[in-house]
Amino acid sequence: MRILSVICGIVLTVQFVYGGVxxxxxxxxxxxxxxxxxxxxxxxxxxxxxxxxxxxxxxxxxxxxxxxxxxxxxxxxxxxxxxxxxxxxxxxxxxxxxxxxxxxxxxxxxxxxxxxxxxxxxLRKIEHPIPMYAKKLRPREFYIPATNSPVGYDFVKGDWVAPYGLGETPDFIFILDCVLGETRKSGIQMYNATLSLSFSNEDDGIQEVIDNPRTEGSVYRLPRYAPENGYMSNWKSSTSADLKSVNCEYAEDQNFFFRVRTKKDMDGRIISANYGKIRGPLFYEVLSRGTSLQMIYYFNPNPNDRNMEYDPKRNMSENLRTGERVNEP
The missing domain is CATH 2.60.40.1120 (Carboxypeptidase-like, regulatory domain)
Structure with missing residues (x-):
């Protein structure tokens, strides 16, 4: 995992100097x-x-x-x-x-x-694009509604689970553990925070997949099918800020596959599950007005179908604002 350090209060500009033609x-x-x-x-x-x-x-x-x-x-x-x-x-x-x-x-x-x-x-072939629920949760627009208590997110409804939203099924369960320090006159907020992710069902889970950053190569990133095994039942990421820097545990080449809504038979075998992907890092930012969450997710509503080739023309998510629409497969 790469650690990103940002010098607070200082704007660093990289200037490219080009010659003549x-x-x-x-x-x-x-x-x-x-x-x-x-x-x-x-x-x-x-x-x-x-x-x-x-x-x-x-x-x-x-x-x-x-x-x-x-x-x-x-x-x-x-x-x-x-x-x-x-x-x-x-x-x-x-x-x-x-x-x-x-x-x-x-x-x-x-x-x-x-x-x-x-x-x-x-160039990657267009093979079998399917309708999916896809949504872009934008930084500094979508906020985690509670601190130090579990909050669920429903991929189908595209919202937090009640009482924080209209969601019904807690596909992802987040717990934000955040200790705030002083706020400087410059507006910089000191903090130590950990975002934990867990799930509702046994054998639900998430796994990381490394791929090129989203602006390199084909617009269709990641493997075509979610893995059948290898999912972790929990995930966490920590971040902190002091007078000098912000330290975040994420990388631009970080992506995820996930499995949720898992059902098992009496012998413990999986009989039904839904799969999806997160394109790019799962990133959160602690601000004085709250903690915003960034995530671009794709959810296949067909049980036991691990196909991750999304058709942007058939997004099943409804009432999306312009910035929430996912136009890349």
Missing amino acids: SDATFTVLVKDEAHLPVTNATVGANFMRSKPIGSGAGSETHQHITGQTDTNGLYVFHGACNGVVYWSATKDGYYKTYALPVAFSNSIAGRWLPWNNTYETV
Whole structure:
């Protein structure tokens, strides 16, 4: 687990310094999940260019180039840029990729180096997308309603269980243990907090899965099917803040699968269960006005179906605000 430290009260800015416009060439290789080349994939690249000072709104413009991969899955891009290029790939029957950066180190004699490096990406096939309950709980908008006592969350209703909301089935049970310290004049809240997660049924549980951060590669992340075994009956994460830093136990490549609503026969064998996934970290933030929870979840309502390929056009969650909608599979 990575520990994230943020210096409180100080804004740290990373500034990229680009040179003038120079020629750039690079090759892209598009493969499928079997690592075979994808022919006739459409690839596009934006070669960014800085605008002259005083030329109007916006600091950059770009040259957009598109092409088709050959029988080896390759395409060579040529263009001119200020050192920044983003490219992507798509093809009918596959999930598209995010915009992928090309890394140049420096410009010599009017050419960006390295010259003609090869960059790879994987296109994942669209196989069996299904309707699911999916919702994005947004930071600083969705708050844990109680401290030091269990509160349940219902994936179908998309709300806390009564008395805190309209939920009926406590799929996840959270307990926030939080000790608040003083609040400085700057508004910084001192605290020590632990968020614990437990479940309603024996053999309900959660397990972590590591995948690339959500802005790398295909928009469809994670395995297609939730695991059959390996679920933990509890999970917890701690965070604290003092005058110097905030320490949080989470990582950008952290994701989860979960199993809930588990039913067993007289011999202890599972006869029914529902599966789902959490894309990205399960993150919470202690603020002076409360503790907000961040979670992007997908819940398959079909018992014993471990398929996690969600169809964004058939979200079963109702009455979602714009920021709560999940548009990625």
